[in-house]
Amino acid sequence: MPEKNLEYYLTKYQLYRIFPQHYIKHLQLDFYDKGQAICQQGEKLKYLFYFIEGQVKIVRRLFNGKEHILETQSRPTLIGDIELMSNQDSVSSVIALEPSLVIQLPLTNRDQFYQDPLFLYQIGRQLAQKLEQQNIISSTNISYSVKERLATHILANEVAGDFQLQPSVLSDAFGTSYRHLIRVIRELLDQEIIEKIAFKSYRIRKRQILTELTIKD
Known part of the structure; x- marks a missing residue:
């Protein structure tokens, strides 16, 4: 459960820049446990x-019934902006991979949002940033090796040298096979660039070498 109140998180993540002041009183702080769906594909969106x-992982169910993991996300981001602006049901499912915190804005009066230029500007900025990120991810999956993508992912998600890997999720997000990703992880372990400290938990041992493996701008 959240250890801090809503105001703490609004200040910490500078969310006053995203949500205009007159929406603050409607915001709700909520907690989602591991495996719980924040939103489900095909369902009407009740919150932004x-x-x-x-x-979290973002999952798209395909026409053949299979599910494809579009990406995993551990950094702050908006969920539901595409659906709000296109006025459609959820285009994908967002599932918590570990206990997660979200701030929710009830979508009880969408017409009010559509008539608010400041709010629309902030939503537009967020969508533009997502589009840029998706373009980077798409070109990265084509242009770089799994090892380079894995090293970049590790350094982007580590905290004080520790990080977690979920190969079944990452292999789908990287567009590679589970077996190949496991081989790459094993190679990093054998070279003592990283070490395993617990189930799905690892630690960076040779940061400089790992950095040299990452994707360069």
Whole structure:
């Protein structure tokens, strides 16, 4: 459960820049446990979410019934902005991979949002940033090796040298096979660039070498 109140998180993540002042009183701080769906593909969106802490996976169910993991996310981001602006049901499911915190804005009066230029500007900025990120991810998956993508992912998500890996999720997000990703992880372990400290938990041992493996701008 959240250890701090809503105001603490609004200040910490500078969310006053995203949500205009007159919406603050409607915001809700909520907690999602591991495996719980923040939103489900095909369902009507009841909230605009701002994911702030934890880790989630974004999953798209395909026409053949299979599910494809579009990405995993551990950094703060808006959820539901595409659906709000296109006035459609959820285009994907967002599932908590670990206990996660979100701030929710009830979508009880969408017409009010559509007539608010400041709010629309902030939503537009967030969508533009997501589009840029998706372009980077797409080109990265084509242009770089799994090892380079894995090293970049590790350094982007480590905390004081420690990080977690979920190969079944990452292999889908990287567009590679589970077996190949496991081989790459094993190679980093054998070279003592990283070490395993617990189930799915690892620690960086040779940061300089790992940095040299990352994707360069």
